Amino acid sequence: MTPRTIVEGSALHRRVQGANWSLWIITIAILPFLVAIPLKPSVFGNSYTIGLGNVNEAIAWAVAVLGLNLLTGFNGQLSLGNSFFVGTGAYLTGGLVQTYHWSYLSTLVVVIPVCLAIGLIVGVPALRIQGLYLALVTFGLAAVFPTIVKLDQLDRFTHGSNGLNIESKLLPADWMPIQGTLEAIRKIPLIGDWTGTDTFSSRQNEAIYAYFLLVMIAAASFLLARNLIKSRPGRALIAIRDNEIGAEVSGINLSLYKAGAFGASALLSGVAGTMLAIDKNFVSPDELGINFAIFLVVGLIVGGSANLKGSLIGGFAVIFVRQWATQTKEVPLIGWELNGPYGQMVLGILLIALMFAMPGGIAYGLTKIRSRIYRVVPADHRGEAPTG
Amino acid sequence: MFLLAVSVDTDPELLLARVLDGLRFGSGYGALALALVMIYKATGVLNFAQGELALLGIYIAWALSVGWGWPIIIAVILAMFATATLAAGIERTIIRPFDPSNHLPLVIVTLGLFLAINSFVAVTWTTDLKALPSMFPKGNVFAVGVAHLTWSGLGMFITVLVMLGAVTLLLNRTKVGLAFRAVSSNIESAELVGIKVGQTLQFGWALAAAIGTLAGALLVPELQVLDPNVMLSTLVFAFAGAALGGLDSPKGAVIGGILVGLIRNVVVQSVSFIPSELSVGAAVFVILLVLLVKPSGLFGSSKVVRV
Numbered sequence: 001m002t003p004r005t006i007v008e009g010s011a012l013h014r015r016v017q018g019a020n021w022s023l024w025i026i027t028i029a030i031l032p033f034l035v036a037i038p039l040k041p042s043v044f045g046n047s048y049t050i051g052l053g054n055v056n057e058a059i060a061w062a063v064a065v066l067g068l069n070l071l072t073g074f075n076g077q078l079s080l081g082n083s084f085f086v087g088t089g090a091y092l093t094g095g096l097v098q099t100y101h102w103s104y105l106s107t108l109v110v111v112i113p114v115c116l117a118i119g120l121i122v123g124v125p126a127l128r129i130q131g132l133y134l135a136l137v138t139f140g141l142a143a144v145f146p147t148i149v150k151l152d153q154l155d156r157f158t159h160g161s162n163g164l165n166i167e168s169k170l171l172p173a174d175w176m177p178i179q180g181t182l183e184a185i186r187k188i189p190l191i192g193d194w195t196g197t198d199t200f201s202s203r204q205n206e207a208i209y210a211y212f213l214l215v216m217i218a219a220a221s222f223l224l225a226r227n228l229i230k231s232r233p234g235r236a237l238i239a240i241r242d243n244e245i246g247a248e249v250s251g252i253n254l255s256l257y258k259a260g261a262f263g264a265s266a267l268l269s270g271v272a273g274t275m276l277a278i279d280k281n282f283v284s285p286d287e288l289g290i291n292f293a294i295f296l297v298v299g300l301i302v303g304g305s306a307n308l309k310g311s312l313i314g315g316f317a318v319i320f321v322r323q324w325a326t327q328t329k330e331v332p333l334i335g336w337e338l339n340g341p342y343g344q345m346v347l348g349i350l351l352i353a354l355m356f357a358m359p360g361g362i363a364y365g366l367t368k369i370r371s372r373i374y375r376v377v378p379a380d381h382r383g384e385a386p387t388g
Numbered sequence: 389m390f391l392l393a394v395s396v397d398t399d400p401e402l403l404l405a406r407v408l409d410g411l412r413f414g415s416g417y418g419a420l421a422l423a424l425v426m427i428y429k430a431t432g433v434l435n436f437a438q439g440e441l442a443l444l445g446i447y448i449a450w451a452l453s454v455g456w457g458w459p460i461i462i463a464v465i466l467a468m469f470a471t472a473t474l475a476a477g478i479e480r481t482i483i484r485p486f487d488p489s490n491h492l493p494l495v496i497v498t499l500g501l502f503l504a505i506n507s508f509v510a511v512t513w514t515t516d517l518k519a520l521p522s523m524f525p526k527g528n529v530f531a532v533g534v535a536h537l538t539w540s541g542l543g544m545f546i547t548v549l550v551m552l553g554a555v556t557l558l559l560n561r562t563k564v565g566l567a568f569r570a571v572s573s574n575i576e577s578a579e580l581v582g583i584k585v586g587q588t589l590q591f592g593w594a595l596a597a598a599i600g601t602l603a604g605a606l607l608v609p610e611l612q613v614l615d616p617n618v619m620l621s622t623l624v625f626a627f628a629g630a631a632l633g634g635l636d637s638p639k640g641a642v643i644g645g646i647l648v649g650l651i652r653n654v655v656v657q658s659v660s661f662i663p664s665e666l667s668v669g670a671a672v673f674v675i676l677l678v679l680l681v682k683p684s685g686l687f688g689s690s691k692v693v694r695v
Contacts, residue, residue, distance in 0.1 A: 078492055080436075080499070129679045132434050132491055136627055137679060139436065140672030143624045147668050290620060291506075294499050301496060340511035348503030352482055355497055 004374040013376060031055065032211040033185050036204045048327045052207040053279070054319055059214045060275035062315025063221050065299035066308070067268030072297075073306035074229060075261040076241030077126060080293045081138030084145045085115050085266040087288035089273025091149065094164040094283045095157040104170055104278050105213075111270045119266025123259035142293040149285040163284030170278060172209035179205075214275050221268055226308055228264065237261055238306075291344070298351045304361030313362050321346055398658075405535035406654045412541040412610060413625075414649020415548040418642035419603030420626035421633065422552065423596040425641040428630070429572045430592035431483075433494045437501035438600050439623030443616065444505055445471040445601025446608050447513050450520050460521045464605045468598040475597030479590045488575060488589075510616040522609035544606045551599065552642045558595075559638070568592060572636070621668050625652065628671035631678045634688020644686065648674060 006013045038051035068082045089111045096102040096110060122141070126134055149158045158164055172178060179199060200208070228234045236257050239247040248254050277283055299318045304310025325343030358365055420442065427435045445467040452463035478501065486493050524543035528536045559565035567588045570578040579585050607622060608614050629648040633640025651674065652667045662670065684690035 078495065125676060125680055129676075129683075132432075132495060133679050133683070135436075135495055136434055136631070137672070137676055140624055140627070140668075140675050143620065144666075144669045144672050147665050151663055151665055153663070291503070294503055297496060297499055298503070338511075340514065341507050342511045344507035345504050345511065348500045348505075348507065351500035351503070352497050355493055355500070356482075356485070359493070 003372055006374050006376050008376050008378050010379070016374070028215060030185060032208045033182055036200060036208055037198070045330050046328050048324065050323075052204070052211055054323055056207065056211055056214055056279040057276070058316040058319040059211075059218050060272050060279055060315075061296075061299060061319055062312045063218050063275060064269055064272035065296055065303060065314040065318075066221060066225055066311040067265045067272060068296045068300050069305065069308070069311045070225060070228070070237075070268065071261050071265035072300060073310075074234070074241060075237045075258065077258065077261065078131070078135045079138045079262075079265070080135050080290070080297065081122070081141030082265065082269050082296050083142045083288050083290070083293035084138075085119060085269035086273040086276070086292065086296075087145045087149070087283075087285075088118060089115055089270030090277045090283045090288065091158055091164065091273070092270070093274040093277040094166050097168050097277070098164060098166045099157055101168065104168075104274070108271065108274055111274050112267055115270025115273075116263045116267045119263040119269075120259055122266070123262030126262060127255050127258055139290065139293075142290045146285040146289045149288075158285070161285060163282060166277060166281045166283070169206060169281070170210055170213070172205055176209065178208055210278055214278065217271065217275060221271060222308060222312070225268070229308070233257065233260070241306075295347065298347045300361075301351055301359075302354055302361055304363030305359075307361065307363040309366075310361045310363035313366075317350075317362065318347065321350065401533040401535050403654070403658070404532060406657055407650065408535060408537055408541060410650035410653035411646060412538075412544055412649070413607070413653060414629075414646035415545045415642070416603055416607035416610065416645070417622065417625040417629045417648050418645025419548045419551060419606060420600055420622060421629035421641035421645040422548075422555065422638055423600035423603060424626055424630045425633075425635060425638055426555070426592055426596040426599065429636045429638075430568060430589050431488060431494070433491055433498065434627075434635075435498050435596070436495065436623075437498045437505060438596065439604075439619035439626070440502050440505040440509075441471055441475060441597045442600035442604035443509055443619045444474070445597070446520060446604040446614065446618075447509050449601070449605055450518055450614060451513070453521060454518070460523050464523060464602065467605070468601045471597040471601045472594035476590045476594040479593040480586075483593070484586055484589070506616055513616075515616055518614040519612065520605065520608045520614050523605065540610065544610070547602070547606060548642060551602065552638060555595075555599070555638050564588070564591060624668055625649070625671050628674045630685075631675045632685055634685030636689060637685070637687035640685055640687030 006016060032052055032055070035050055035055060036052050038049045041048050041050070064082065064086050067085070068079060071077050071079050071082070092111045092114060093104065093107040096107045097104055122138075125137070129137055148154070150160050152160075182200060229238075236247065236252045239250065239252060240254060240257055244254065295318050299311070299314030301314075302317045303312065303314025322343035325346045326341075329337050329339070331338065354361060420438065423442070424435060424438050427433060427438065448470050449460070449463040449467040452458045452466060453460045482497055482501075483494065486497065488494075522540045524538075524540040526539070528538055529542055530537055557565075559569060567578070567583045568591065570581070570583055571585050571588045575585055578588075603626075604619060604622075608618060611618060611622075625648050626645060629645030630641050631644070632647055633642070633644025648671060651670055656662050656667045656670050657664055678685055
């Protein structure tokens with residue numbers, strides 16, 4: 001079957017785009033109500049739990065992968081130290097909320113400038129250190145973060161190796177129509193049956209409120225990243241990745257843009273840290289070490305490097321593959337019960353496999369599938385006289 | 389003029405104790421750094437999975453010695469062979485298909501290996517704390533107050549020097565070594581004169597894995613704890629040693645590793661305003677400083693790129 005050709009800007013193209021967007025918005029709006037009471041599918045004798053907590057965590061991870069994508073995917077600087085920035089954001093939020101009783105969202109006022117500043121500071125030596133050596137230095141940065149958190153001098157704020165438990169909860173305001181929306185969704189045939197018949201507990205209300213908050217922060221982050229990439233500075237970042245000398249000769253200020261890429265990446269990573277703190281109400285130093293940083297690289301490659309949709313896919317892939325692996329106990333044809341952290345093994349193998357089979361990541365694969373169904377071609381240049 | 393009040397412990401016995409500790413741990417870091425340098429020299433890739441390959445070797449040695457009751461030295465030698473075989477297989481299956489001149493995808497593959505091996509060890513042997521017996525007799529060679537030189541410390545130091553000597557001889561006096569040096573100097577020319585590049589690199593990976601396993605088997609009894617995260621901070625120290633010595637110099641790796649051990653145990657412990665928990669931070673600082681000031685390290689050859 002030949003794919004259908006759609007001319008860009010035509011009425012049909014607009015309809016397809018409109019349908020795409022409506023589908024996205026409806027999915028985003030209904031999804032939390034479907035999984036707020038965790039789904040418990042059972043496959044091959046394994047019972048799985050998919051809840052709103054996983055979705056919220058995955059949204060935060062998507063923003064963290066987006067941060068890495070700006071730096072590694074679009075600018076070509078491989079960083080293994082982005083967990084440092086995520087951790088800084090998470091601990092700043094945790095410390096300010098727990099010790100100084102700030103509200104979660106107001107901590108962004110501190111997180112954003114601090115992470116931007118740290119990113120710029122790290123970015124300056126990175127100007128002289130390139131490629132593999134940069135990976136080496138940032139690897140060290142990721143390894144150092146847990147030891148800094150565990151310092152006695154910071155114990156008052158970080159609670160050391162026990163992790164920081166944030167007691168304050170994110171409560172939805174009374175005017176928010178969470179129950180009302182639930183009732184409305186139940187009236188939809190087929191989908192409505194998924195939501196059960198119970199009214200939501202206060203915990204589920206909080207999770208739904210957190211979900212919409214995280215979705216808004218994530219949407220803003222992706223929108224800003226998209227605008228950055230499509231603008232002049234974004235083109236400069238890509239030009240530096242593709243040919244540094246060529247970019248410099250074309251008048252791009254390498255120092256400014258490379259340090260700037262680190263700053264922007266750290267900023268988004270810090271915001272992702274805040275989002276993780278909002279979702280989990282808990283921050284632990286051992287989770288934010290080198291493994292976190294490598295999982296971000298997994299998300300980047302699995303989703304799709306230098307692809308904004310890829311960041312979203314990558315964040316969800318990391319969380320849900322790990323979740324799926326921890327809950328799979330029995331595999332058909334294998335006699336023993338699986339136990340332990342082999343989600344990490346699956347992610348490691350997935351990373352290697354995708355480097356082989358699909359270096360463009362899942363996002364690239366989806367684009368290829370879509371191009372078999374329809375293809376968007378640019379419109380003819382109007383006003384130009386045909387040659388000949 | 390010093391505005392910052394720095395107080396340094398200068399008790400001679402304590403200082404001697406710290407120097408001895410530094411030499412002991414430093415020779416372990418030097419050994420792992422040697423493994424990193426072997427791979428870097430051959431392929432130009434930093435192998436982030438080197439520490440985890442060593443971790444796998446240590447657990448194999450643990451299973452053979454503690455689990456099956458074999459002598460520890462035999463267990464370590466068998467573990468070295470096992471990891472060398474595994475590394476040769478890894479090189480053949482998942483490293484060789486990639487373009488050797490494009491380093492970043494290769495580094496990402498080693499990161500995948502890092503996750504996979506680390507988790508394989510944790511799944512197979514659980515994350516419970518274990519203890520690996522030392523290959524050397526217990527007791528002290530001599531003791532002065534708090535400072536004492538243990539047999540294991542002396543043994544480590546000598547083993548690492550012997551290992552360095554063996555690697556140097558191998559590289560400079562054998563045909564395999566010549567091929568190895570040819571490949572590390574220029575892959576295309578080496579291929580043109582008929583050297584089997586793939587097999588030579590495979591040999592490099594196997595050798596590095598065996599060296600790394602020995603390094604781990606020397607270090608872990610000194611650290612007195614064995615769990616799946618034990619090689620992580622060790623890897624950072626080894627990277628610092630390799631960077632300090634020059635990433636393509638075997639001699640530099642060992643000397644750099646010992647210097648990093650001395651920095652960790654003498655400088656960080658003696659200077660009052662550096663918290664001793666930040667020893668990993670000190671290693672990272674060393675890496676950063678070397679790469680900024682003298683990227684070729686103490687003994688490495690400086691890289692000249694034609695643009």
